[in-house]
Amino acid sequence: MRVVSLVPSLTEAVAVTLPGALVGATDWCSHPADLDVTRIGGTKNPDTDRVLALAPDLVIANEEENRAPDLDALRAAGTEVLVTEVRTVPQAFRELDRVLTACGAPSRPRWLDEAEAAWAALPQPASRTTAVVPVWRRPWMVLGRDTFAGDVLARLGVDHLYAAHPDRYPRVPLDELRAARPDLVVLPDEPYRFTADDGPEAFPGLPCALVGGRHLTWYGPSLAEAPRVLAKALRAAHR
Structure with missing residues (x-):
């Protein structure tokens, strides 16, 4: 099986489970760190021509991360494309199982069982925290409705204030974000790399949690440690 991945999360999942199956991945596929495939x-x-030149048996993609015209072009050239939809933690487990099976995994990998068990064992939060979660800065954009990261946070006791917004990633002026006075501002390091220098300074007087985007937004092997890592970062910021 020759697989090209257009999604960093899925790239890591396939590379860890089926070493050698991947022949191509995006420039943003940073895990595993030693991944040696065509970019x-x-x-x-x-570059759809470069993808086709690799003669993949399967291209794996995601409805949010990848553009329909690119996927249509690959299909038109006769390439099979599997498109995932991941907007909740349970959905992530189902889609990962589907992708790995399609890529030729003979059985469900141990890391997937461990990740599902880690989330199933998560205790009910003793209290709820409100938050805004910027994902871009110029212009300011935040998590809105129906997102995987929003579901991750909700399971950890964090309710982001734009969860009912009509848009999934609404543009919200900084003044409005500040005026919302959330209990917490959650600042991931991707897709925009918020740092201690350009994140908390925008929200004076509000506690800010700098979190790894791989734990907040990726669905792959990192799901096993995400509850523990994220909970620790959130607790540290909201003492």
């Missing part, structure tokens, strides 16, 4: 461009602008 085919970004998630939003893959």
Whole structure:
């Protein structure tokens, strides 16, 4: 089986489970760190000719991260494309199982069982915290409705204030974000790399949690440690 992945999360999942199956991945596929495959461009602008030149048996993609015209072009050239949809933690487990099976995994990998068990064992939060979760800065954008990261946070006791917004990633002026006075501002390091220098300074007087985007937004092997790592970062910021 020759697989090209257009999604960093899925790249890591396949590489860990089926070493050697991947022949191509995006420039943003940073895990595993030693992944040695042909790079085919970004998630939003893959070089479809380069993908086709790799003669993959399967291209794996995601409805949010990848553009329909690119996937249609690959299908039109006769390539099979599997498109995932991941907006909740349980859905992530189902889709990962589907992807790995399609890629030729003979059985469900141990890391997937461990990740599912870690989330199933998560205790009910003793209290709820409100938050805003910026994902971009110029312009300011935040988590809105129906997102995987929003579901991750909700399971950890964090309710982001734009969860009912009509848009999934609404643009919200900084003044409005500040005026909302959340209990916490959650600042991931991707897709925009918020740092201690350009994140908390925008929200004076509000506790800010700098979290790894791989734990907040990726669905793959990192799911096993995500509850523990994220909970620790959130607790540290909201003491």
